[in-house]
Amino acid sequence: MKKEHKDLCRRQSNDDFEETPTWAAVITVLGYALLSVLGWLRDFLRNIGIEKKMTAQDPNPKDFVPLYQSYECFYTRNLYTRIRDVFNQPIASVAGATVQVMERLSEDFNWTFKFSGKKLPSINLGSYNYLGFAENSGPCSEQAIKSLEKYGITTSSTRHELGIQQYMNDLESLMAEYLNVEDCIAFGMGFATNALNIPTLARKGDLILSDKLNHTSLILGARLSGAVTRTFNHNDAKDLEIQLRKAIIHGQPRTCRPWKKILIIVEGVYSMEGSFCNLREIIELKKKYKAYLYVDEAHSIGAIGSHGRGVVDYWNVNPKDIDIHMGTFTKSFGSAGGYIAGKKSLIDHIRIYTHSGCYSTSMSAPIVYQIISALNIIMGRDGTNDGQKRIQQLACNVRYFRRQLVDMGFIVYGNDDSPVVPVMIYMPAKIAAVNREMLKRGCAVVTVGFPATLLTESRVRFCISAGHTKEMLDNALRAMDEVGHLVSLRYSKRNPSRRWHELKRADYDKEYF
């Protein structure tokens, strides 16, 4: 009882977004300004012929309208290419807790790459592998291989035409049971699940209220639906209420007709911020104003909650209060694809009108069997408690890792229980520095800058996995400590800057099991 109360109290803690220190913001902007000036200078030199043009040239005759505006490519040519080696890094192994990164060398400042042939074994802090199901051996891959032999790779036909294999029905009913809803439908791609199905739920005359930091697939789906889309401040229930009231009172723009329906779209865990949505408050609002709620649990399903059932589990809300549950199988299940779940009437409607029903090939057998076996493990149906162990291991790893980063003086965004751990870097040059230095120390990390984030909010984003051992986490923390010292990343004003060896190991070790 006491532990539950403590848990609930901890869950009421707000997501942490420490403010950007002003001097850091100023220097970041100056940094971009300097890069832009240098970029203009280099472009000028290229145009007058002093410097060689390294970009590919249009094979069409010169009197064609240029395919790209030169300002569109300015960023790519002059800023992105400088640090291009830290993105799209190829790997040569399974994307598990450790990964083999292929070493790339460039002799012309990242315009072209050559593989040296060397493979760098690194701790994988970049892939979405929350429950550690990205394995090339074990019950899941065995099931996948068996299914390949039985069903082949594809049916080469769509759901509406030839039909489906029995395993699709099995997957859908298992997923519906897992989420505690009436029915579920699965698709071959997570991005397409949003982009191709939101248009079946909303159309002209409807209003979509979307969180400011929603994923591109949700924005694209909302746009293709033809409904009017308005955004509300990130995770701000007060702003959402204002928007809802304004919408119902004033109706549609110009005609003032009442809206046919209002759809609120939020995500469970936001992949760049690591914050959880305030599900309880949003559900209250949705009930008060008779709106419908769509929750995209791409990063939270499997990874959050005491039984791994996502934010619904975490906040302990009734799954029936959410009209449309959506999620992907890529992150926590080690597979590919997406699903939508909810009432049977909703799913039947989607079965008929989804764009993938008529025009996309059905899901591949090994992909589906990987999900089914992962689900069976998570639900404990395989006779072991491996699933529950993984969920608890992930929660423990997350707490261990986050607490130490915060205590060292880094600015860490997001909820304390979120397996997505963004640490702020701010300055553009540090994006490359952090990535390269961490790789030298055996950690493969993901660093992101503009335009995936705001101009002044570049960050390094860690994705913790249940497959990470304590030793791996310690190595990663040690590496981050060194790199943080080398590159000056300890921006936090709330927590004093401390080196890793200054932290009291006993405090953290006793919580780790």
Added chain:
Amino acid sequence: MGSSMTRGDIENLATDFYGLLESFKHAPLYHISFEIFLVLAVIWLVVFRKPRPIEKKLTEKEKQDLIDEWQPEPLVPSVDPNHPALNVRVLDGIVGKTVEIDGKKSLNFATFNFLNFVGNQRIADKAIQAVQKYGVGSCGPRGFYGTIDIHLELEERLARFFQCEEGIIYSYGFSTIASIIPAYSKRNDILFVDEGVHYAIQKGVEASRSHVKWFRHNDINDLERLLAEQEVLDKKIPKKARSIRRFLIIEGLYVNYGDICPLPRMVELKYKYKYRIFMDESVSFGTIGQAGRGVTEYYSIDRQKIDLISSTLEYAAGSIGGFAVGSSFVVDHQRLSAQGYCFSASLPPLLAAAAIEALNIMEEDNTLLFETIMEKSKRLHKKLLSIKGYIISGDEISPLKHIRLTHAFNTIGRLEEIVQFAQTRDITITVARYLNDEHLLPEPSIRLILNVEMTDEELEFLCAVLQEALVKVTT
């Protein structure tokens, strides 16, 4: 009495006023013109500006009433439980040349398995090896450790197969062309699109927000007319016209019609009217052309003249996903701008391995496989034409054909009856399915797809069953 002005005061006033006038004479011109402008502005504001209407302010009670009274529509309308999409066939086992439905095996003329790679043992073995090395999923988008060496190998092999500079792969066939078009064509650009293109292209065109000019399906004269009209408009706004990009969006072999586009003339017009060609070769990849390289090979057109060729791995290649090939200048842009590439997890490695092995088989057989499928398509076409009562649409070398009943009879209900009858005779065919919001909904039809391994006897049998079905349905 009051404050009467003394003579001295009046004199001072006059002096001041005179001084003011003098200062005006000596003031610079810009000063005077600015003062005049200010005076005119004040006059305009006072005399001419209409007062803004006072906004109706609602009371709190009125607002609450509006909120309480508002009733939304149900989230989804009610559906017919007998809709075919809710009662689809359930298959079992490998869907290759034969398919098992309800325990019975039948010949499969319904799936896009042109080269019969589904169930191919070599491909399955390679896929299994990939699972044993890489696991199943790739766990990340291409930018964040989702790029696996097998993806790079597949892209290189596809580029080599098509003799182009660069290739790029996507994890879903539908999203390929739907992400490509908006990556290049923006709000002010113009897209000339064939009316008969498939749904994914229509979605890509919609997502791009460009001006769309639809031309009648495969009608090159209609396209020329539109191009000429646009040229006239361009002459009126020459400066703006120099920044408007133009694209021609076509398919090599149309999924909805089975006919091949008139590519040579379109390439000629490209250099006359200065547009770029994006061609979707989903069906023609691996089925048309001496070595399966599609419509460009069929017409012997230099592939460098087509700006981008997109296709799918889900049909002839027997895997899942999509790809595009072209010059590096064009293809590389997608790595940062195509949404379906940047914001989605990459293709699972086992599917990439399967596609590579499919390419190996295609390159080994070199011309035999493709000669065979073109030859059989011609034979099937001849046999179908001999059945009276059906209208066959599609080119003779197309492995994909649409069959319709004569006009008055052609309804989905009757076609479904034909499909059901064929199933009782162990032939699986399907009615082509579309959503109602297609740009140009094709007439109902049965889509027949030829598998390269079908023998002559099996094709004869198909035609015999179709003949029988026709008799049954029309009596």
